[in-house]
Amino acid sequence: MIARLSGNLSPRGLIFLAALGAALLIAPFVANDYLLTVLILILYFAYTGQAWNIMMGFAGQLSLGHAIYVGLGAYVAALLFTRYGIAPWIGLLAAIPVTVACGAVIGFLAFRFGVAGVYFAILTIAFAEFARIGFDHLDIVNASAGLFLPVAQYTHNDLWRLRGNPAMFYYVILAATVLAFILSRVLMTSRIGYFWLAIREDEIAASAAGIDTFRYKMYAVMISAAVTAFAGVFYAFFYNNLFPEQVFNISRSIEIILGPIIGGVGTLFGPVLGAFVLTGLAETLNSAMLYFGIDLPGAKQVFYGVCLLLVVLALPNGVWPWLARRLGVAERSR
Amino acid sequence: MTALLSLQAVSKRFRGLVAVDRVSFDVPEGAIFAVIGPNGAGKTTLFNLIAGATSPDGGTITFAGNRIEGMTADAVCRRGLARTFQLVRPFPGLSVEDNVIVGALQRRRDVAAAREHALTLLRRLDLFDKRSRLASTLTLPDRKRLEVARALATGPRLLLLDEVMAGLRPTETDRMVATLQALNRESGLTVVLIEHVMRAVMALASRVLVLDHGIAIAEGAPDAVVRDPAVVRSYLGQSHLEGGTS
Numbered sequence: 001m002i003a004r005l006s007g008n009l010s011p012r013g014l015i016f017l018a019a020l021g022a023a024l025l026i027a028p029f030v031a032n033d034y035l036l037t038v039l040i041l042i043l044y045f046a047y048t049g050q051a052w053n054i055m056m057g058f059a060g061q062l063s064l065g066h067a068i069y070v071g072l073g074a075y076v077a078a079l080l081f082t083r084y085g086i087a088p089w090i091g092l093l094a095a096i097p098v099t100v101a102c103g104a105v106i107g108f109l110a111f112r113f114g115v116a117g118v119y120f121a122i123l124t125i126a127f128a129e130f131a132r133i134g135f136d137h138l139d140i141v142n143a144s145a146g147l148f149l150p151v152a153q154y155t156h157n158d159l160w161r162l163r164g165n166p167a168m169f170y171y172v173i174l175a176a177t178v179l180a181f182i183l184s185r186v187l188m189t190s191r192i193g194y195f196w197l198a199i200r201e202d203e204i205a206a207s208a209a210g211i212d213t214f215r216y217k218m219y220a221v222m223i224s225a226a227v228t229a230f231a232g233v234f235y236a237f238f239y240n241n242l243f244p245e246q247v248f249n250i251s252r253s254i255e256i257i258l259g260p261i262i263g264g265v266g267t268l269f270g271p272v273l274g275a276f277v278l279t280g281l282a283e284t285l286n287s288a289m290l291y292f293g294i295d296l297p298g299a300k301q302v303f304y305g306v307c308l309l310l311v312v313l314a315l316p317n318g319v320w321p322w323l324a325r326r327l328g329v330a331e332r333s334r
Numbered sequence: 335m336t337a338l339l340s341l342q343a344v345s346k347r348f349r350g351l352v353a354v355d356r357v358s359f360d361v362p363e364g365a366i367f368a369v370i371g372p373n374g375a376g377k378t379t380l381f382n383l384i385a386g387a388t389s390p391d392g393g394t395i396t397f398a399g400n401r402i403e404g405m406t407a408d409a410v411c412r413r414g415l416a417r418t419f420q421l422v423r424p425f426p427g428l429s430v431e432d433n434v435i436v437g438a439l440q441r442r443r444d445v446a447a448a449r450e451h452a453l454t455l456l457r458r459l460d461l462f463d464k465r466s467r468l469a470s471t472l473t474l475p476d477r478k479r480l481e482v483a484r485a486l487a488t489g490p491r492l493l494l495l496d497e498v499m500a501g502l503r504p505t506e507t508d509r510m511v512a513t514l515q516a517l518n519r520e521s522g523l524t525v526v527l528i529e530h531v532m533r534a535v536m537a538l539a540s541r542v543l544v545l546d547h548g549i550a551i552a553e554g555a556p557d558a559v560v561r562d563p564a565v566v567r568s569y570l571g572q573s574h575l576e577g578g579t580s
Contacts, residue, residue: 191439191448198436201425206384209421210411210440210488 006255012328025172028167033303040238042279043173044231047260050180050272051227057266058193059220060200062121064204065106065128067252069099073232074242075135075238078147081161081237088162088233095229102127103225107218114242116203125158125250132248141242149240162237169238176234177272180227185268187223196220258304262311262319278307337396338492338524339384339415343402344393346379353379354392355548361492361541366518366525368539368556370532371567376530376548378420381494384526385417388408398491412440413511416490418476418481420497421529426470430461433469433480438476438485452487458513459483474501486517495527499534529556530571532560544569 005210027039048070055061076098086094111118112283136144157164162172187193195216198206207213236242246252263274282300289299317324337360338378355378361367369377382388384395386407395403402410411417415515416437434452435445442448455461459479464472470481478498485493495514499507511534517523529535535542535556542559544552546568552559558564 120540189445191443194432194436194439194445194448197428197432198425202423203426204387204407205408205423206436208387208411208423209437209484210408210416211436212406212408242464264429314354 045275046272047177048231059196059310064121065124068128069228071231071247073229074236077233078236099225099229103221106224108223129138135244146243176239264320270320335503340396364522368542369534371545375545414491416485416488422477424469431465437484439487455483494522499531
């Protein structure tokens with residue numbers, strides 16, 4: 001297992017990875033609460049980016065509505081917690097089937113009826129918008145008034161109920177990001193991963209090579225949705241409030257995909273690197289503006305746009321493939 | 335000898351155009367069978383019908399005793415009937431090796447075993463030295479060989495080859511002919527090929543079918559077919575009979 005996970009990494013790559021891991025592990029002991037919150041946000045985007053990458057980077061199916069899986073995961077777990085006092089980890093077990101079912105419906109409609117490419121992407125947006133408007137009128141989740149979780153008591157950490165200080169949330173999302181990375185790696189190097197890449201590269205040729213493309217595209221959507229469900233649970237318990245207008249908003253879906261695009265779609269390190277680069281720089285910009293007393297609403301969005309433009313122009317495959325070559329830690333070239 | 339592949343009165347229309355018109359033929363197990371004819375004769379359409387890329391409007395296609403007309407391409411492939419594309423379609427962003435591994439994973443669950451099988455085939459098709467290159471960087475002849483390797487990797491009983499010799503130099507054609515003959519001899523692989531390179535057809539095929547305007551105008555042993563007046567008129571041309579080199 002370990003050999004398989006480190007298989008294609010050079011010694012330099014392993015040292016680099018070990019150093020990064022160590023830095024991330026000790027971060028809560030040296031970082032203040034603000035910096036820790038930024039790191040949580042970075043890891044959150046690394047995690048969701050990794051989940052999205054399974055669908056787009058591996059199987060070539062562009063989802064522009066991943067907020068729907070975050071939102072559904074968040075609402076299911078939050079509802080079970082606030083109404084019945086059910087712990088989020090049990091809530092996750094309920095959230096996963098809900099998001100998987102949602103992904104299966106979207107996938108079935110699209111793949112059964114030949115909705116592909118940009119039309120598929122539009123369909124994913126449409127579903128996220130349905131959810132946003134639907135939840136805005138759904139009384140069981142307090143509709144547009146929002147669903148609130150009892151605010152955490154910071155005096156002691158309760159991992160089972162996900163109530164605690166930022167350090168606890170930090171370690172939870174760090175562990176989740178590592179697990180998502182390992183899962184992606186296992187998927188990518190297994191039979192299903194090869195079939196996904198074949199579908200991404202040329203669906204007709206994949207079919208001629210014996211791959212049931214409908215089935216494997218369905219797997220991609222459902223696995224991606226299942227992984228994203230946890231991001232929703234985390235979101236709900238970290239922020240303690242849920243508004244359909246925010247959770248299901250298309251800008252949430254876009255934020256999820258920016259990291260992998262900047263880092264490198266279809267690579268394992270891309271989503272992680274992209275999240276660090278993008279969120280890291282955006283928060284630096286925020287602090288700098290605060291420090292100099294500049295008040296420019298929307299500066300972050302403009303900054304995201306500029307980053308995206310620069311990467312698309314200079315490094316269309318993302319930052320990671322370029323960086324990997326520079327560092328001599330080449331990831332498998334596919 | 336029972337037929338591995340059998341077509342009975344297979345037809346396909348595209349609006350007004352009858353691309354394939356009641357074509358029937360049998361390919362015995364272990365045979366090398368060629369389909370020739372002028373451009374637009376319906377050869378590739380015929381392949382698409384057999385391989386499940388499109389469904390026929392009429393007729394039956396039987397493979398290994400089972401009706402396969404109207405099946406999806408992937409189901410046909412899993413039953414042991416693999417094809418190559420005239421306009422090659424390798425997975426461009428994958429390495430040569432990974433392209434073939436995808437095919438090999440059809441009959442193997444284990445990636446390591448699939449890789450081993452893929453490397454054996456790459457050696458056979460003279461692509462072993464280029465195994466780490468991206469498929470998009472290969473020359474056309476190499477991409478044709480890659481198509482054959484990927485199709486072979488799926489473990490077919492019958493291989494449909496759509497103009498794999500086109501664009502190959504004569505020495506490369508001879509090499510491909512030798513490879514196919516060896517595969518046919520060793521494993522009893524049945525081959526149906528569409529080909530314009532008559533040099534390859536004459537060397538390989540035990541039987542030839544000639545299509546013209548969707549209609550089978552002749553079928554028989556290669557030597558007999560190339561002398562058939564209808565075939566000469568519609569396809570080969572008079573110069574062929576007079577010792578030309580088409």
